[in-house]
Amino acid sequence: xxxxxxxxxxxGIVFGITFALRALPFAVLGPLRESRLxxxxxxxxxxxxxxILAASTFRSSAADDRLWQTLVAVAVTAAVHVAAGRRTLLxxxxxxxxxxxxxxxx
Amino acid sequence: xxxxxxxxxxxxxADVTDALPxxxxxxxxxxxxxxxxxxxxxxxMYPIGIAFGLLVVQSGxxxxxxxxxxxxxxxxxxxxxxxxxxxAATPLATIALTTFLVNFRHVFYAFSFPLHVVRGRGARVxxxxxxxxxxxxxxxxxxxxxxxxxxxxxxxxxxxYWVSGGLxxxxxxxxxxxxxxxxxxxxxxxxxxxTLDAARSRREVPTMLLAALSxxxxxxxxxxxALFVAMLAFVALLAVRHLATVRLRPAGxxxx
Numbered sequence: 001x002x003x004x005x006x007x008x009x010x011x012g013i014v015f016g017i018t019f020a021l022r023a024l025p026f027a028v029l030g031p032l033r034e035s036r037l038x039x040x041x042x043x044x045x046x047x048x049x050x051x052i053l054a055a056s057t058f059r060s061s062a063a064d065d066r067l068w069q070t071l072v073a074v075a076v077t078a079a080v081h082v083a084a085g086r087r088t089l090l091x092x093x094x095x096x097x098x099x100x101x102x103x104x105x106x
Numbered sequence: 107x108x109x110x111x112x113x114x115x116x117x118x119x120a121d122v123t124d125a126l127p128x129x130x131x132x133x134x135x136x137x138x139x140x141x142x143x144x145x146x147x148x149x150x151m152y153p154i155g156i157a158f159g160l161l162v163v164q165s166g167x168x169x170x171x172x173x174x175x176x177x178x179x180x181x182x183x184x185x186x187x188x189x190x191x192x193x194a195a196t197p198l199a200t201i202a203l204t205t206f207l208v209n210f211r212h213v214f215y216a217f218s219f220p221l222h223v224v225r226g227r228g229a230r231v232x233x234x235x236x237x238x239x240x241x242x243x244x245x246x247x248x249x250x251x252x253x254x255x256x257x258x259x260x261x262x263x264x265x266x267y268w269v270s271g272g273l274x275x276x277x278x279x280x281x282x283x284x285x286x287x288x289x290x291x292x293x294x295x296x297x298x299x300x301t302l303d304a305a306r307s308r309r310e311v312p313t314m315l316l317a318a319l320s321x322x323x324x325x326x327x328x329x330x331x332a333l334f335v336a337m338l339a340f341v342a343l344l345a346v347r348h349l350a351t352v353r354l355r356p357a358g359x360x361x362x
Contacts, residue, residue: 001166001168002166002167002192002193002195004168006192006195006198007168007171007174007192009198010188010192010198010201011171011175011178011179012175012178013201013202013205014175014178014179014181014184014185014188014201014205015178015179016156016260017202017205017206017209018179018180018181018205018209018212019177019234019235019345021206021209021210021212021213022209022212022215022216022234022237023231023234023235023237024213024216025212025213025217026216026221026234026257035316036133036348036352037345037348038214038217039217040344040347040348040351041344041345041348042214042217042218044344044347045211045214045341045344046211046214046304046315047301047304047305047310047313047314047317048313048314048316048317048320048340048344049211049317049319049337049340050297050300050304050305051301051305051314051317051321052288052317052320052321052332052336052337052340053183053208053297053335054199054294054297054298054300054301055318055321055336056321056332056333056336057293057294057297058294058298059325059332060290060294061188061290061291061294062120063125070291070294072293073294073295074211074294074295074298076298077294077295077298077299078302081298081299081302082302083238086302086303088147088296088299088300089153089154090340091295091298091299092153092154092292092295092296092299093153094239094300095291095292095294095295096288096289096291096292096295099288099291100123100286100287100288100289100291102143102288103287103288104287104288
């Protein structure tokens with residue numbers, strides 16, 4: 001088990017950086033609210049960052065010779081999400097269950 | 107009243123009452139409304155919290171890292187990533203950089219989150235601290251309907267779902283004979299669904315192409331730090347895109 005000091009340091013780092021990223025913009029970027037760069041970035045960033053994170057987690061999941069299992073589970077996740085009214089719980093649950101079954105049973 | 111127009115032709119009388127811009131309801135009614143606003147996302151957060159708690163225990167970390175991360179960070183996707191990094195004894199500097207990059211999107215939430223309705227210093231600090239993706243998305247969708255108690259009770263409810271989900275996962279893990287392989291896929295599935303939700307309109311196509319290009323570039327240039335390089339490249343490409351848009355259409359809006 002990792003050293004508790006190391007884990008506490010992680011908690012401190014995660015807290016400090018996350019809180020700063022959430023709170024500082026309210027104070028610092030207030031005057032930039034009208035900036036066109038900031039406005040276009042805030043409109044463009046979310047979808048692209050999410051796609052990069054999806055690609056990155058896909059890659060981790062597909063490592064260790066699990067490419068086809070990951071592909072099938074992503075397809076199930078996306079199909080359930082689009083077909084069943086975009087209920088995150090249902091789509092994530094169906095995809096994860098598929099992956100766990102494919103990895104352990106097949 | 108813009109909320110009603112946005113909901114399309116299905117607006118009913120209940121919707122109209124719901125969306126009144128100036129609430130005349132009691133504090134208790136506002137809190138009830140905030141908790142009700144939290145249900146949809148909460149339905150996803152509690153079970154993913156269970157998967158998170160399971161993952162903490164199965165990765166060989168002590169159980170208190172589950173509530174610890176959910177209170178220190180309160181950022182689901184990052185917490186799931188950090189569990190893997192901590193279990194692999196990743197250097198603190200890498201964890202700091204990952205935290206910064208994965209949570210950087212929160213910087214842009216300040217521009218459309220109705221923090222101004224929250225009164226009192228402590229309450230405002232909590233509301234900023236608990237500015238998770240779900241709270242931002244729900245609040246920014248109908249910015250005019252919020253009051254301080256309603257917004258805060260929604261955010262407190264989210265954190266209650268998330269922390270108790272993690273604790274449930276920790277308890278369940280103790281009852282299981284061995285680790286369940288493949289649970290970590292929940293994180294990939296979560297990002298896939300969030301991407302699908304964010305990319306619903308054709309306007310997002312250029313953004314998605316730039317993001318895909320960035321990730322491919324990251325893989326080619328630095329396979330071990332693909333995420334880091336991809337994020338930097340994406341921000342740089344968006345800046346170039348902004349300059350190009352401004353130059354092409356000096357008086358138009360920059361969204362196209």
